Amino acid sequence: MQTVAKIFVISGPSGSGKSTLLKRLFAEYPDTFGFSVSHTTRKPRPGEENGKDYHFVLKEHMEEQVAAGKFIESATFSGNMYGTSIKAVEDVVESGKVCMLDIDMQGVKSVKNTQLNPRYIFVRPPTLEVLEQRLRGRGTETEEAVTARLEASQRELEYGDTPGAYDRIVINDDLESAYKSLKSAIFEA
Ligand code: ADP
Ligand code: 5GP
Numbered sequence: 001m002q003t004v005a006k007i008f009v010i011s012g013p014s015g016s017g018k019s020t021l022l023k024r025l026f027a028e029y030p031d032t033f034g035f036s037v038s039h040t041t042r043k044p045r046p047g048e049e050n051g052k053d054y055h056f057v058l059k060e061h062m063e064e065q066v067a068a069g070k071f072i073e074s075a076t077f078s079g080n081m082y083g084t085s086i087k088a089v090e091d092v093v094e095s096g097k098v099c100m101l102d103i104d105m106q107g108v109k110s111v112k113n114t115q116l117n118p119r120y121i122f123v124r125p126p127t128l129e130v131l132e133q134r135l136r137g138r139g140t141e142t143e144e145a146v147t148a149r150l151e152a153s154q155r156e157l158e159y160g161d162t163p164g165a166y167d168r169i170v171i172n173d174d175l176e177s178a179y180k181s182l183k184s185a186i187f188e189a
Helices: 018-028 059-067 086-094 105-111 128-138 143-161 175-186
Strands: 007-011 033-035 071-077 080-085 098-102 119-124 168-171
Touching: 007 018, 007 105, 018 033, 018 098, 018 175, 033 086, 059 071, 059 080, 071 086, 071 105, 080 086, 080 105, 086 098, 105 143, 119 143, 119 175, 128 143, 168 175
Parallel strands: 007 098, 007 119, 033 098, 119 168
Antiparallel strands: 071 080
C-alpha cells in the first residue's frame, strides 16, 4: 500500500484526538511512518518522553535556535512556544519513512509558505462540548490552559471549515471510524 504523499500535516483543536490517532498509526505501521518531533517550551506531561514526544526546551534556547534559522515554522500556542526544526523533518525523510507533523493552525499557515508540500489533514471533534469533555477528561491541563485551548479551538474550527484549507477532514466521533478515515486519507486506494 502506497501513501499519497511523503509528508503529512495533522492539525486540529487541542483534544481532538491527533496524538491518539497518530500513536495508533505508528503502532500499526512502525516501519512506514515517522514522527516529526517538535520542540516546545511547555512542561512534559506524565508519560511524555523527551526526544520522542517533543524536545522539551527552555524558551531562551528555542528563541535562539529560531533566530538562527533552524526552524521550518514556530508559533506560540496557549502561552508556550512550539516549532518544527528542519532537522526533525530531515531525520524522518532521510530514514525513508513518511513524515507526520502534528502542528497547530499557525504552523499549517506557515508550512503553506514553504517548499514542504505536504498533505493537510484536519482532525475535527464531533462537537465543541465533546471536545471540552475530552480535553478535561485527559486531565493534563490547568483550568487556565483548558480555557486558552478552547478559545484557540474556535479559531481552529473556523479555519478547518474554510474551503481548501485542508485536503481531508477526519471527524473523530467514534475512534474506530476516525482511524479508518485517517488511513483512507493517507493511503492510496
Ligand atoms: P490531541 O492530541 O488532539 O490534543 P488526544 O489524542 O490527546 O488529543 O485526545 C484527547 C483526549 O480524548 C484523550 O484523553 C483521548 O484518549 C481522548 N479521545 C481521543 N479520541 C477519542 C474518541 N474517539 N472517543 C473518546 N475519547 C477520545
Ligand atoms: P500539546 O501541548 O497539546 O502537545 O500541543 C498543543 C498544540 O501545539 C497542538 O495544536 C499541536 O498540534 C501544536 N503543536 C505541536 N507541535 C507543534 C509545532 O512544532 N509547531 C506548531 N505550530 N504547533 C505545534
